[in-house]
Amino acid sequence: MSNKILVTGGAGYIGSVTVWALLRSGYEVVILDTLAKGHRQALPETCTFVKGDIGDTSLVRQVIRAHGIERVIHFAAFSLVGESVEHPLRYFQNNLVQGIRFIDTCVENGVTSFILSSTAAVYGDPVHIPIVETHPLAPKNPYGFSKLGLEQVLTSYRQTHGLNVAFLRYFNAAGADTMNGIGEDHTPETHLIPIIFQTALGKREKVFVFGGDYDTPDGTAIRDYIHVSDLAQAHIKVLERVGGGLKHLAYNLGIGKGYSVLEVLTMAREVCGREIPYEITGRRTGDPPILVASPDRFHAEFGWEPQFGELRDILASAWQWHQTHPEGYQGEARGTA
Numbered sequence: 001m002s003n004k005i006l007v008t009g010g011a012g013y014i015g016s017v018t019v020w021a022l023l024r025s026g027y028e029v030v031i032l033d034t035l036a037k038g039h040r041q042a043l044p045e046t047c048t049f050v051k052g053d054i055g056d057t058s059l060v061r062q063v064i065r066a067h068g069i070e071r072v073i074h075f076a077a078f079s080l081v082g083e084s085v086e087h088p089l090r091y092f093q094n095n096l097v098q099g100i101r102f103i104d105t106c107v108e109n110g111v112t113s114f115i116l117s118s119t120a121a122v123y124g125d126p127v128h129i130p131i132v133e134t135h136p137l138a139p140k141n142p143y144g145f146s147k148l149g150l151e152q153v154l155t156s157y158r159q160t161h162g163l164n165v166a167f168l169r170y171f172n173a174a175g176a177d178t179m180n181g182i183g184e185d186h187t188p189e190t191h192l193i194p195i196i197f198q199t200a201l202g203k204r205e206k207v208f209v210f211g212g213d214y215d216t217p218d219g220t221a222i223r224d225y226i227h228v229s230d231l232a233q234a235h236i237k238v239l240e241r242v243g244g245g246l247k248h249l250a251y252n253l254g255i256g257k258g259y260s261v262l263e264v265l266t267m268a269r270e271v272c273g274r275e276i277p278y279e280i281t282g283r284r285t286g287d288p289p290i291l292v293a294s295p296d297r298f299h300a301e302f303g304w305e306p307q308f309g310e311l312r313d314i315l316a317s318a319w320q321w322h323q324t325h326p327e328g329y330q331g332e333a334r335g336t337a
């Protein structure tokens with residue numbers, strides 16, 4: 001089997017950390033990314049990088065054939081819940097329509113295994129916590145629908161074409177890969193932890209906490225934050241078995257512990273030793289009150305525990321990156337792998 005992995009969205013936050021982890025594990029990597037959201041500076045200078053779109057069928061065909069690609073990890077997607085509620089078509093078009101076209105082109109050109117970057121948003125508002133993979137699938141925003149749609153398309157391709165598939169449903173990716181200098185940098189930034197540390201650095205006046213009236217102990221929303229390097233390692237574990245030997249199609253990736261927005265703020269303040277002003281405002285449309293994973297299926301099958309089991313360590317890694325990259329990737333020069 002070819003050792004070359006096609007990674008779409010490989011210049012994004014989780015994608016780039018996974019690219020470095022794949023290279024370190026001895027894989028060759030071909031990255032396909034539009035750079036609309038991703039950062040070329042997040043990648044090694046010497047990697048095989050193709051600037052382009054997953055919906056560009058002739059480009060995808062050419063990349064797969066030229067490199068003899070058999071396995072794909074598909075990260076490329078828009079991933080903001082709030083934006084997806086405001087611009088549903090953008091999400092259905094980019095994630096779902098282009099994604100379906102991409103899957104079909106992959107299968108037509110000899111791809112045999114496909115790992116999908118999926119999300120806890122496929123579950124919608126939880127009926128029970130922690131969320132197991134058999135929890136009802138009821139997305140409450142277009143982002144979650146678009147990912148669930150791709151899961152279903154892949155399930156059909158599995159039945160019809162024998163495609164090996166795995167869906168990795170991430171909870172909240174967080175932290176930085178400090179070894180390779182990779183952190184979270186979106187434009188505009190909407191994620192809680194980068195916003196907290198930008199505020200700690202004085203780049204924002206305060207953090208707006210979205211919703212103080214949820215049915216949670218302190219009234220703010222609860223999430224399960226998993227370190228981005230642990231996510232990357234999980235992809236490699238799945239890659240090793242996706243050609244045969246996976247017991248399930250879907251796996252939750254979280255640490256199994258939930259923290260409220262105020263708890264994250266308090267811990268972040270302790271980690272950086274600075275004041276972080278905040279103000280509680282209205283809820284953000286499309287946000288479920290609580291998302292906490294049961295990671296038991298993944299842990300049982302792979303006998304694997306996250307390296308970063310404590311939110312404090314996740315926050316410390318993020319803080320380190322933000323301190324050394326106060327402007328994100330702007331002005332960053334990249335060394336070699």
Ligand code: UDP
Binds near residue numbers: 193195287
């Ligand atoms: N959040 C917040 N203020 C912000 C950004 C996020 O209160 O400026 C909350 C958000 O409503 C959610 C949690 O923090 O409850 C994590 O949000 P994030 O956007 O980081 O990730 P998501 O859960 O949307 O994937």
